[in-house]
Amino acid sequence: MKRTRISEVSRGIVHTYLTFDSPLLRGYELPCVEITGERPGLRLCVTAGVHVNEVSAIEAAVRLQGSFSPSALRGSVSIIPVVNQPALYEHTEYMCPIDGKNINFSFPGRPDGTFTEALCHALLYEWAVDADLFVDLHGGDLREEVSKFVMFQRTGDADLDAVREEMARCFDANFVVGLEPEHLGGPGRAITARARMGRHGVMPEAGQHGVVDSDSVAYHVQGVLRLAWLYDMIEGPLPSPARRPTVCDRYLWARCPVDGFLRTSVHSGEQVTRGQRIGVMHDVFGIVIGEIVAPDTGYVLWRMTHPVMRAGDSAFGIGCPVQGQ
Numbered sequence: 001m002k003r004t005r006i007s008e009v010s011r012g013i014v015h016t017y018l019t020f021d022s023p024l025l026r027g028y029e030l031p032c033v034e035i036t037g038e039r040p041g042l043r044l045c046v047t048a049g050v051h052v053n054e055v056s057a058i059e060a061a062v063r064l065q066g067s068f069s070p071s072a073l074r075g076s077v078s079i080i081p082v083v084n085q086p087a088l089y090e091h092t093e094y095m096c097p098i099d100g101k102n103i104n105f106s107f108p109g110r111p112d113g114t115f116t117e118a119l120c121h122a123l124l125y126e127w128a129v130d131a132d133l134f135v136d137l138h139g140g141d142l143r144e145e146v147s148k149f150v151m152f153q154r155t156g157d158a159d160l161d162a163v164r165e166e167m168a169r170c171f172d173a174n175f176v177v178g179l180e181p182e183h184l185g186g187p188g189r190a191i192t193a194r195a196r197m198g199r200h201g202v203m204p205e206a207g208q209h210g211v212v213d214s215d216s217v218a219y220h221v222q223g224v225l226r227l228a229w230l231y232d233m234i235e236g237p238l239p240s241p242a243r244r245p246t247v248c249d250r251y252l253w254a255r256c257p258v259d260g261f262l263r264t265s266v267h268s269g270e271q272v273t274r275g276q277r278i279g280v281m282h283d284v285f286g287i288v289i290g291e292i293v294a295p296d297t298g299y300v301l302w303r304m305t306h307p308v309m310r311a312g313d314s315a316f317g318i319g320c321p322v323q324g325q
């Protein structure tokens with residue numbers, strides 16, 4: 001990895017463009033901000049714009065650049081506000097236009113795979129390889145209504161999982177979701193790949209419909225700052241989160257059974273019960289052609305709001321609370 005076109009905007013704050021060694025990434029420059037504290041401490045890496053329409057997350061990554069003062073910072077903060085640069089001005093949902101892959105589910109990647117796989121590998125093993133803390137900001141794509149929730153990856157190691165849950169609790173979320181250890185087996189989110197490396201990371205979500213809303217921006221910004229404070233990178237104290245999150249240990253997706261139009265009156269944040277009909281599919285004649293039922297009892301973490309859906313498209317994300325909570 002090299003840093004090109006470096007400009008020091010003020011002492012300890014550098015705007016730079018990252019380039020990577022993989023031939024698949026030749027010519028690809030990734031804007032990045034490096035903030036170096038005057039005292040030693042941990043390294044925090046923050047990404048946004050893996051999904052480019054999740055603009056409250058991107059706005060938060062922009063605001064965070066002005067939220068750390070080198071004179072008051074212990075350690076360093078590196079921020080990539082838009083990971084999926086090829087998608088940015090295309091407003092592409094989910095995918096990287098170069099190879100049609102979803103960066104979010106391609107970690108840890110590989111240096112000799114496709115563009116997306118090479119990018120994931122470079123982010124993980126070059127840019128963030130020395131990161132003690134990693135935060136990937138998301139939420140609210142063009143057709144999504146997303147509640148405030150934070151994911152972390154469970155591994156089965158109770159001590160490490162407790163640390164990651166504590167990191168997730170820095171965000172003022174309604175739900176904290178510990179992803180099932182089964183995710184560790186295949187390509188997946190950056191936080192999952194980090195957990196496989198024995199490292200930490202969290203993935204907060206908030207927002208809707210490709211709109212910058214101040215509430216979601218503040219949720220992301222305050223959560224990252226609280227995390228930095230928790231790990232002694234900045235002075236505090238910072239106010240505790242106002243919400244008491246429901247902790248979930250399973251994350252289920254409910255998919256559309258057929259092509260058609262989805263009708264639903266269920267919103268993100270609502271509780272649903274196993275087997276409850278949460279959506280109905282109809283055709284252009286208004287004839288009901290299928291239904292979506294809740295796969296288990298839990299809470300709607302997000303839902304798709306555009307009615308036109310393909311068979312197999314995920315329509316709802318459901319978090320199932322830890323038993324006995």
Ligand SMILES: [Zn+2]
Pocket residue numbers: 050051054104138139
């Ligand atoms: Zn996303």
